[in-house]
Amino acid sequence: MTRPVAVIGTGQTKYVSRRDDKNVPEIVREAGLRALADAGLKPSDVDAVVIGSAPEIFEGVNYPEDWIAPALGMCPGPVMRVHTGGTVGAATGIAGFYHVASGAYDTVLAVAYQKLSDGVPQYGLSACYDPLWDRDFACGAPALVGLQSRQYLDRHAPAVTEEHGAMVAVKNRRNALLNPYAQIRREITVADVMSSPPVAEPLKLLDCCPTSDGAAAMVIASEQTARKKCPRPAWFSGVGTCSESPYVPHVDMAYPESCVRAAQQAYQMAWIYEPARELDVAEVYEAFSFQELIWCEALGLCRPGEGGKLIESGRSDLDGALPVNTSGGVLSSNPIGASAMIRQVEAAMQVMGRAGEHQVDGVHRALAHSWGGAIQFSTVTIFSDEI
Amino acid sequence: MALKPPELTYMEGESRCDYNWTTGEVVGTFLAALRDHGKMLAGVCESCGQVAVPPTSYCESCGSEVSDLREVGPRGVVMSWARVADDFEGAPAEAPFRYVLVRPAGADTELLHVAPDDDGIRIGATVRPEFRPREQRGGAITDIRWFVPDGAESEGS
Amino acid sequence: MIDVGVVGWAQTQHGTLERETHQSLIYRVVNEALSSCGMSIHDIDVVIDAGSDFLDGRGISTCITVDAMGAHFKEESKIAGDGLLAAIYAYMRIASGLFDTALVVAYGKSSESSPRVQSLLMTDPFYLRPMGLDATAAAALQARAYMHHYGVSEEAPARVAVKNRAAGATNINAQLSSEVTLDQVMESRPLVSPIRELEAAPVTDGACAVVMAGEEVAKSLKVRPAWIAGSGHAMDAFSPGAREIHKLRSAALAAAAAYKQAGVTDPSADLDLLEVTESFAHQELMLYEALGLCEEGEGEKLLISGATALGGRVPVNLSGGALCANPVVATGLVRLAEACARVADRGEGDRIDGMSKAMAHAAGGLAMQTAACMIVQG
Numbered sequence: 001m002t003r004p005v006a007v008i009g010t011g012q013t014k015y016v017s018r019r020d021d022k023n024v025p026e027i028v029r030e031a032g033l034r035a036l037a038d039a040g041l042k043p044s045d046v047d048a049v050v051i052g053s054a055p056e057i058f059e060g061v062n063y064p065e066d067w068i069a070p071a072l073g074m075c076p077g078p079v080m081r082v083h084t085g086g087t088v089g090a091a092t093g094i095a096g097f098y099h100v101a102s103g104a105y106d107t108v109l110a111v112a113y114q115k116l117s118d119g120v121p122q123y124g125l126s127a128c129y130d131p132l133w134d135r136d137f138a139c140g141a142p143a144l145v146g147l148q149s150r151q152y153l154d155r156h157a158p159a160v161t162e163e164h165g166a167m168v169a170v171k172n173r174r175n176a177l178l179n180p181y182a183q184i185r186r187e188i189t190v191a192d193v194m195s196s197p198p199v200a201e202p203l204k205l206l207d208c209c210p211t212s213d214g215a216a217a218m219v220i221a222s223e224q225t226a227r228k229k230c231p232r233p234a235w236f237s238g239v240g241t242c243s244e245s246p247y248v249p250h251v252d253m254a255y256p257e258s259c260v261r262a263a264q265q266a267y268q269m270a271w272i273y274e275p276a277r278e279l280d281v282a283e284v285y286e287a288f289s290f291q292e293l294i295w296c297e298a299l300g301l302c303r304p305g306e307g308g309k310l311i312e313s314g315r316s317d318l319d320g321a322l323p324v325n326t327s328g329g330v331l332s333s334n335p336i337g338a339s340a341m342i343r344q345v346e347a348a349m350q351v352m353g354r355a356g357e358h359q360v361d362g363v364h365r366a367l368a369h370s371w372g373g374a375i376q377f378s379t380v381t382i383f384s385d386e387i
Numbered sequence: 388m389a390l391k392p393p394e395l396t397y398m399e400g401e402s403r404c405d406y407n408w409t410t411g412e413v414v415g416t417f418l419a420a421l422r423d424h425g426k427m428l429a430g431v432c433e434s435c436g437q438v439a440v441p442p443t444s445y446c447e448s449c450g451s452e453v454s455d456l457r458e459v460g461p462r463g464v465v466m467s468w469a470r471v472a473d474d475f476e477g478a479p480a481e482a483p484f485r486y487v488l489v490r491p492a493g494a495d496t497e498l499l500h501v502a503p504d505d506d507g508i509r510i511g512a513t514v515r516p517e518f519r520p521r522e523q524r525g526g527a528i529t530d531i532r533w534f535v536p537d538g539a540e541s542e543g544s
Numbered sequence: 545m546i547d548v549g550v551v552g553w554a555q556t557q558h559g560t561l562e563r564e565t566h567q568s569l570i571y572r573v574v575n576e577a578l579s580s581c582g583m584s585i586h587d588i589d590v591v592i593d594a595g596s597d598f599l600d601g602r603g604i605s606t607c608i609t610v611d612a613m614g615a616h617f618k619e620e621s622k623i624a625g626d627g628l629l630a631a632i633y634a635y636m637r638i639a640s641g642l643f644d645t646a647l648v649v650a651y652g653k654s655s656e657s658s659p660r661v662q663s664l665l666m667t668d669p670f671y672l673r674p675m676g677l678d679a680t681a682a683a684a685l686q687a688r689a690y691m692h693h694y695g696v697s698e699e700a701p702a703r704v705a706v707k708n709r710a711a712g713a714t715n716i717n718a719q720l721s722s723e724v725t726l727d728q729v730m731e732s733r734p735l736v737s738p739i740r741e742l743e744a745a746p747v748t749d750g751a752c753a754v755v756m757a758g759e760e761v762a763k764s765l766k767v768r769p770a771w772i773a774g775s776g777h778a779m780d781a782f783s784p785g786a787r788e789i790h791k792l793r794s795a796a797l798a799a800a801a802a803y804k805q806a807g808v809t810d811p812s813a814d815l816d817l818l819e820v821t822e823s824f825a826h827q828e829l830m831l832y833e834a835l836g837l838c839e840e841g842e843g844e845k846l847l848i849s850g851a852t853a854l855g856g857r858v859p860v861n862l863s864g865g866a867l868c869a870n871p872v873v874a875t876g877l878v879r880l881a882e883a884c885a886r887v888a889d890r891g892e893g894d895r896i897d898g899m900s901k902a903m904a905h906a907a908g909g910l911a912m913q914t915a916a917c918m919i920v921q922g
Contacts, residue, residue, distance in 0.1 A: 002641045023411035023670075026444055043450045055603035056624075060406045062598045062665035063625070066909040070782045071443070073450020076797055079779040079914070080633065083597070083624035085604035091621050095633060102636035118408045127402060128603035239642075243591075243620035245611035261617060269642075373607045377620075397562075402601060408669040418670070439786060441671045447781035467692070467789065469684030470737040475660070477676045486681050486736070488689070488785050497785030499675055499685075510692045529674045 004387045005100045006226040006233030007093075007348040009039025009219035015183035015333035018117035019213040024059055025071035028113045031215035031338075032072045035109065038354070039219040040229050043073035046219070047105040052082040052092030052112040053337035057124045059115050072109065085128070086285070086372025087241070088112060089216065089341030090379040096220040097236050097381075106222045113215035114337035121211045121336075128373075141287065142208060146200030148253035148375055149290035152307075153202060155254050160308035162202050165289035166193035167311045169206050169331055172286070175318055176328025178357040183212050183333040193289075207289040214335035216342045223387070234348035237365065238272065238382035240265025246374040259298035259371065259378040266380040267300075270365070275300045279382075280363040281323050281350045283343035285370040287330045292316075295369055296324065299380065318358065326350070326358040340370030344381050351383045413444040416456060421530040425518045429494045431455040440494045441528070447496075460491030462537055463498070465512045470504060480533060489514055489534050500534055507536030548638045549762035549769025550888075550920055552581030552755035553881035558719040558869035560655045561749040566600060567612035569751040570651050574613055577647070577753035581767050585614035588755070589643040594623045594630040594650040594873050598665055601657060613649045613753075626650070626821075627877025628906035628916045631754060632775050635918075638758045645761055650874035651751035659747055659872070666910055668782070679823070680744065682784055682910035684736040687826040690790040691738070694841035701743050701825035702729035705867055707853050708822070709742075712864020717878075719748050719869040743825035743867075750871025752878045770884035770920035773901065774808070776801025777916035784911050792827075792834035795905065795915040799835045802903065802917040811836040812851070812858045815919075817886050817902040819879035823866045827912060831905065832860070835917075862886065862896075876906020880918055887922035 011034025013019075013027055022030065028051070036043060049072055051065045061067055065081035084091040089112035096110030116124075125141050153160055170190055176182035188206055196205040226233040240262040244251060251257075263275070272278045282301060286292035293307025301322060302310040310316055316324035325331075327346040330339050347366035349355040368381045410418065413430060420428045430442030434451035438459065446453050467488045474482040483504040488497035500516075502508045514534040524530035554576030556569055578584060591613055595605040602608070606622045613620075619637075623630040627650025634646035654662070663679035690696065706726050712718040724742055732742035762769045778797035781787050799811070808814040818835065822828035829843030837858055838846040846852060852860040861867075863882040866875050883902035900922045908914040 018409070020409055021412065023409050023414060026411045029445055055597050056665075057402070057404060057597065057603055060404060060408075060665070061668065062596070062662060063908065065624070066666060066779065066913055067668045067782050069779055070447050070450075071445045073445060075447070075450070076778050076780045076793055078777045078798075078801075080629050080777065081624045082621060083604070084606065084620075084622050095621065098633070098636040098640050101642070102639035104636055104639065115409070119406050120404055123404050124603060128607060241619050241621065242617060243606070243610045243615045245616045246607050247611075257617065265619075373604055373610075376607065376610070400601065406669065410670060414670050439783075441783075443783075447783055447786040466785075467685045467689035469681055469688060469739075470734070471681065472734055472737075475676065477664070479675050486675070486677065486685055488685055488789070490785075496783065499672060499677060499783075499785055501675065510688070527674055528671050 002101045003103060004223040004235060005097050006221060006235045007218045007383065008221045008226050008230035008233050009035045010345045010349055011035030011038055011217045012181045012342065012345060013214045014181050015212040015214040015335055017183065017210060017212060019115065024115045025068045027115060027213065028068050028111055028215045029071040031217040032109055032111050035217035035219050041219060046074050046107050046109045048078040048099055048108045049074055050080050050082060050092050050095045050099060050108060050110045052088040053114055054085060054088055055124050055128065057119065057127050058121065059118045084372060085377055086336065087340050087370040087377045087379045089338050090344055090368065090370040090381060091241065093218055093341050093344045093381065094239055094241060094379060096218065097239060100220055100222050107225055108220045109217060110220055111215060111217040112338040112341035114335040115213045116211040116336065117213050142200040142203055144374065145288045145291065146203045149202050149288065152254035152290055152294050156305040159305055160293065163190060164293060164308040164311050165207050166190040168286065168289040168292045169193050171317060172325050172329040172331045175326050175358060176332035179328045182328040183210055203288055209287045209330045209334040212333050212335040214333065214338055216338045216345045218345055218348065232352050232385060234351040234383040235387050237384035238266035238270030241379040244376040246376050248374060251375055253375045254294060255298050255304060256375055256378060258376060259295060262378040262380045263299045266382050270382045270384065276302060276322060279322060279365050279367050281326060281360050282367040283325055283327060283346045285330055285340060285343055286325065287334065289331065292324060299369060323360050326360060340379065343368040343370055348383050351385050411444060413442050413453065417442050418526040422524040422526040426458050427460045427491055428456040429459040431457055438494045439496045440491055440498050459493040460516065462513055462515045463489040463491035465508060465510055465514055466490050466497050467510060468502065468508050479529060487534055500531060502534045505536060513537040546639050546641060547759040547771060548635050548756055549771045550754055550884045551757045551762050551765055551767060551769045552577045552583065553884050554580055555717050555752040555878050555881050556750045557717050558748045558750035558871050564749065566609055566651060566653060570609055570612040570649055573751040573753040574647065574649060577755050581755055581765055583755060587645055588614065588618065588647045589645045590619040590637050591615040591647045591649065592621055592623065592630045592634040594625060594627040596624065596652060596873050599652050599662055599872060626906040626908050626916060627752060627874050628880055628904060628918060629777060631877060631880055631918060632777060632916060634756050635772055635775060638756055644758045646756045648754045648756065648877060650877040652871050652873040653749040654747045654872050655749050679910060680736045680739060683824040684739045685784065686789045686911040687738050687824065690826060690830055693790040696829065696844050699726065699730065700829055700844040700847065702726055703847055704822065704825040704828045705729045705743050708861050708865045708867045711854065711862050712868030715864050715868065717869065718864045719746050739824055745823040745866040745870035748869050748871045750869060750874055752874045752881055754877060754881055768889045770888040770922055773919040773921045774802040774805030775918040779914045782913065789911060792830050792912050794913060795831055795834040798915040798917045802919050806919040815858060815901050815903055816899040817862060817883060818860045818905065819863060819882045819902065820860060820905040821866050821875050821879060821907045823870055825867060828860065876904065876916060879904035879906060884920050887920055889922050
């Protein structure tokens, strides 16, 4: 086992398609200072910073942490940047966890950000493909997830249909109305989704996430500091990450092995045997609607093939037995490098009782999930209200 | 069958992306002051009082807020310089030229810019900014053409 | 407090490696590092790697390197900085008690693009980018400020280059393996004055891998580890004009943290070797001071005394340093591998009798804005 470590404060910026008022370091500072304020701390109370963001080509600055981290007010001081693709926000929170769990630092600020509007997001995504093999015909993320979604639907037809994806989008957009940070706060219907323009079959426009500017931050602390500063810390109870080789024919995108393994690792650490029963709320990284169902199955929140049943039953609704994406999810806000940390932040907020209007009652354990790369990286973080 | 080493050991490619960076208020105000007034503004830290140029909205020394801007210079002192002999793509001046770190009067930090390859550009020398003509300024750090030894004849643009 | 040891290490022969891909470099170096301690990839609990997207010309560089490093279905995370930072993170993973072993991998092929453009992109879009400032220009401004402030002679950086090139001549992995004379360095082509060509690191392709293990596993292996005695990392202000550019504050802070953990109170006496990242020769002089080997401003004096050469009181860069091979991203991890090789008692040629404590240093950012240090003990 390891030392008890907790999240004692969180901060987010309001997600928008373009922040016209602040540059990248200033947006990061905004989230960082909010997290510190939430924790009742000052920059000088922090021992180290971990910062994360997705490919540097999005903002066009190499080693961007050198430019950005000083805005957090803790330089000179230890700063490390994590970059693991789509999972980076969570990998940043996880690195922060290890900074404290190792005994090396007592209080760490973990921040993840992205300012997609400064560059050309789809170009940045296409640049992820190998120039030797795929870049000539790459078309960003929707194509890959379209493939994933089609694989998933075909495998489980007729139990899961395109309408089930639409229901996820409807649920999450409705949830976003209760999240003041969410970018898209506009209710939609299943008919709206089904009739929206096609993007990459079976994905239609309203099945897809937006691109956003924004940042999220967490203050991560040792037991001693957590007990002193926080009435209800969100203890890291399970942490798992897993990476898989990228060769698409090998990856079972409809039930990704890396997700199953990361979850197993986290559940083992958290002593969770029946996640569907023992978890109170979950935040999963659904950049595209069908992914919410795919992740719920791979995470064991429902049985394989029963994603359609899950969304139909209302179990994952805000007032259901296991609410999923009460924040509105990635479908409502997507500053790529921060999105995975937002899942952790939202899960931690639920445990801490600080989720405001979208707070679920009686949350003891919350799960945050993320994915990245060519559906090859997965992380699972579980927070608990007790050590 | 023995394999021949491949002839195609390299594949050329290019990565080129366009950007539209949000400056934020403080940087934006500094750049606008260069363009509209031919003045250099510095940020004054509300906590430690450091006067930093070019300004950022956060103090790089103590981490506090910086919202107050004040004019500095125009003259300044060369704190370091380095000579570039060869031209390169995107160079800020025609080679040979010098990079300089200039501390404008009233500031606590140095501004990075360029200067002519002139013996008058040495550590401790006083320099002043030569701005481009108003119609050539676009609200960029390059609205200052370069820093010249104070008292030097302008070479004309 | 869990003791963590570096149990295996390997590096590629550095150079312009035209027939190597990222994957081939990584695959080879990982296998060699594992062999060096008699472990297999299946014994590795977590892989922490370091890479640069811009350098690779690909977004999320780990997407296609993750299998070459053996991280398929493993815990894996990438640090976007020098490999020594990845080593520090790997150390944290084991020290947490949740992992017994870790593999650290770092790599870079600078020959595939323009190193100048790589460093040019490190600038902020508003104040430095339009000035076309690159790593050499930033280092040159720092060199002149340092030399002027302390009255350092023009030959001093050149003497560092002579010392390190002589050391590199005996290092089979070094890219530059021939000695140079003081005259040759002084007469070499100016890059951005005062920096001359032979005072700057070469353009290098290379990779390095290091295996770490917690106490129990480390002690069960047939090879003796190099125990991690302390580490630290630090970042200074971004704007070159907002720092005291004639000093290396980040290096001083990183070292101070490592020294405190390792119980080092007098570095020049307590350390038997330092492997530092001197991409530009004058930086080694600045590091002597920042790392506490001598007083402020006395770097040249220390160099001339011979104390930092082979056989001296506190040798620095017996590998030849970055001046002989600079596989960007991997450079700091190579320093760690070199330090471990000298102090771990393995009955091999690399170890030097009497050496037991060594420190590896990595630098990052323009004009060494950031630093990382790790102390290992045989």
